[in-house]
Amino acid sequence: MNNNKQTIKKKVKKHIPKDWLSELRIVYRITMETFNDIKRTGIVNLVIITTMAAILTIFGALFRTTLSVSSFAHELGNVLEISVYLKPSASAHAVKNRIGDIDHVEQVKIIPKEKSWSDLRREMEVPDIENPLPDTLHVKVDKPENINAVFNEVKHLSGVSDMSYAQELAKKIQFLNQVVNTTTLFVVFIVAILTITIINNTIQLVIQSRKEEIEIMRLMGVSNWYIKIPLIMQGALYGFVGAAFALIPLNVVQNLLNNVHKFFLIPPPLFAENIVITTMFFVGILFGAGGSFLSIKKHLQV
Amino acid sequence: MIQLRSVTKKYKNTYALKNVNLDILSGEFVFIVGSSGAGKSTLMKLLYKEETPTSGTVMIGGINIANLPSDKVPNLRRCMGIVFQDYKLLQNQTVYDNIAYVIRTLGISTKEINARVTGALKVVGLSDKLHAKPSELSGGEQQRVSIARAIVNGPPLLIADEPTGNLDPKNSMEVMQILDQINQRGITVIVSTHDNAMVDYFRKRVITLDKGEIIKDIQAGTYE
Numbered sequence: 001m002n003n004n005k006q007t008i009k010k011k012v013k014k015h016i017p018k019d020w021l022s023e024l025r026i027v028y029r030i031t032m033e034t035f036n037d038i039k040r041t042g043i044v045n046l047v048i049i050t051t052m053a054a055i056l057t058i059f060g061a062l063f064r065t066t067l068s069v070s071s072f073a074h075e076l077g078n079v080l081e082i083s084v085y086l087k088p089s090a091s092a093h094a095v096k097n098r099i100g101d102i103d104h105v106e107q108v109k110i111i112p113k114e115k116s117w118s119d120l121r122r123e124m125e126v127p128d129i130e131n132p133l134p135d136t137l138h139v140k141v142d143k144p145e146n147i148n149a150v151f152n153e154v155k156h157l158s159g160v161s162d163m164s165y166a167q168e169l170a171k172k173i174q175f176l177n178q179v180v181n182t183t184t185l186f187v188v189f190i191v192a193i194l195t196i197t198i199i200n201n202t203i204q205l206v207i208q209s210r211k212e213e214i215e216i217m218r219l220m221g222v223s224n225w226y227i228k229i230p231l232i233m234q235g236a237l238y239g240f241v242g243a244a245f246a247l248i249p250l251n252v253v254q255n256l257l258n259n260v261h262k263f264f265l266i267p268p269p270l271f272a273e274n275i276v277i278t279t280m281f282f283v284g285i286l287f288g289a290g291g292s293f294l295s296i297k298k299h300l301q302v
Numbered sequence: 303m304i305q306l307r308s309v310t311k312k313y314k315n316t317y318a319l320k321n322v323n324l325d326i327l328s329g330e331f332v333f334i335v336g337s338s339g340a341g342k343s344t345l346m347k348l349l350y351k352e353e354t355p356t357s358g359t360v361m362i363g364g365i366n367i368a369n370l371p372s373d374k375v376p377n378l379r380r381c382m383g384i385v386f387q388d389y390k391l392l393q394n395q396t397v398y399d400n401i402a403y404v405i406r407t408l409g410i411s412t413k414e415i416n417a418r419v420t421g422a423l424k425v426v427g428l429s430d431k432l433h434a435k436p437s438e439l440s441g442g443e444q445q446r447v448s449i450a451r452a453i454v455n456g457p458p459l460l461i462a463d464e465p466t467g468n469l470d471p472k473n474s475m476e477v478m479q480i481l482d483q484i485n486q487r488g489i490t491v492i493v494s495t496h497d498n499a500m501v502d503y504f505r506k507r508v509i510t511l512d513k514g515e516i517i518k519d520i521q522a523g524t525y526e
Contacts, residue, residue, distance in 0.1 A: 022409030029406055216390045217403070219352070220451070221379030224372075226407045 052242025239288025383452025
């Protein structure tokens with residue numbers, strides 16, 4: 001059995017170029033260095049990972065909430081329409097085509113005056129007079145913030161007599177969207193600072209405790225990147241493990257938000273969970289490695 | 303192999319080295335001597351680029367290392383062995399790991415590392431201490447481990463900065479004999495020391511520094 005293993009090993013080795021073998025050994029040894037460094041950091045690892053998990057949970061939960069609020073705002077925005085009332089002489093189809101060419105217009109629907117009149121008569125009692133209503137166009141816009149621009153363009157078209165839309169609601173939705181976007185940016189900023197600070201301090205401790213060893217490595221001609229990479233990987237690993245632990249509380253938040261979506265009959269945003277989880281891991285790893293990198297730059301003359 | 307031309311090193315208002323011109327040929331054994339503060343250590347540090355000269359050129363193997371970018375310094379140091387007065391061994395690692403550390407970073411196979419470490423330990427006579435920690439060794443043995451580490455990569459140049467500074471006469475003699483043997487294998491050896499007995503015993507080229515200047519350069523000289 002053992003002989004077999006040796007034979008296979010020899011056969012495989014034959015087919016790997018020598019340079020590749022060296023590179024693979026270096027990668028393996030750097031990885032082992034990283035794990036050795038983590039092992040030496042001891043109980044402090046737990047503290048760092050717990051803190052990272054807490055920060056990333058807050059980030060993940062807020063980010064997921066942001067996506068939900070954004071989808072609510074979008075749904076509300078979708079029900080917003082501009083009502084365009086046409087002059088009696090205007091051709092509804094001609095105006096419809098011209099409005100359809102305007103940027104940000106998603107849909108234009110003709111409501112003939114006969115339909116409006118019959119709808120009105122169904123809803124309320126009206127005297128039996130000649131239909132006074134004009135033909136109407138219902139214009140749907142892609143985003144609430146574009147409604148005003150479309151409104152102003154349509155206003156100047158010939159054949160348009162009057163227009164209306166829920167201006168206040170559109171403004172509120174637009175404001176809500178802005179608040180949500182600003183909050184997301186703010187949270188990302190705070191998370192970045194917290195993560196980088198924590199990892200920065202941790203790696204600083206590691207560097208301090210290994211200062212003499214690093215100095216000897218440097219004097220003996222160990223490459224700068226061989227000294228740096230394990231420390232950067234250590235920071236990235238804290239971010240990764242912290243994000244993995246943050247998945248547990250994040251799952252609770254995701255379920256809660258899904259229930260809210262179900263209650264309001266608004267579907268949760270597409271791939272929201274995957275987006276949040278991927279971003280959380282990305283943020284954890286990137287800022288973990290970044291914090292480590294900054295610490296190396298500040299405290300290590302390599 | 304080594305050429306220093308008009309090398310000056312100045313710290314604030316003090317000259318550590320002043321207009322030093324020096325040639326060391328391949329395969330030579332050179333003692334750098336002088337009293338404390340004469341500039342011996344600064345000269346050694348210039349050779350392994352721990353210091354940069356204020357002016358002048360330091361050529362090693364035809365390359366002016368005074369202008370060497372910092373990312374190339376590890377390459378330079380891997381081409382030479384360096385031995386320090388305080389051994390600079392990793393105390394939490396075994397003799398084997400201390401010697402193997404640098405060559406491990408080069409992607410050399412474990413089999414080859416084993417062979418090289420064993421060979422280097424044989425040269426310094428410590429084959430039986432492979433798994434000992436530095437704290438379990440005497441000062442002389444630790445310095446021999448540091449010499450083994452310096453030669454494990456087969457460098458053409460060995461720089462020893464006060465290698466016997468912390469050792470008793472018996473251990474000093476052993477260490478110097480090992481350096482001499484290494485030199486006989488064709489490796490250029492530069493030793494800074496103020497151990498006059500050793501210098502007088504070995505009768506090698508002696509360069510005397512005083513207040514940062516070379517005041518004497520004698521083949522088969524003595525410490526005066």
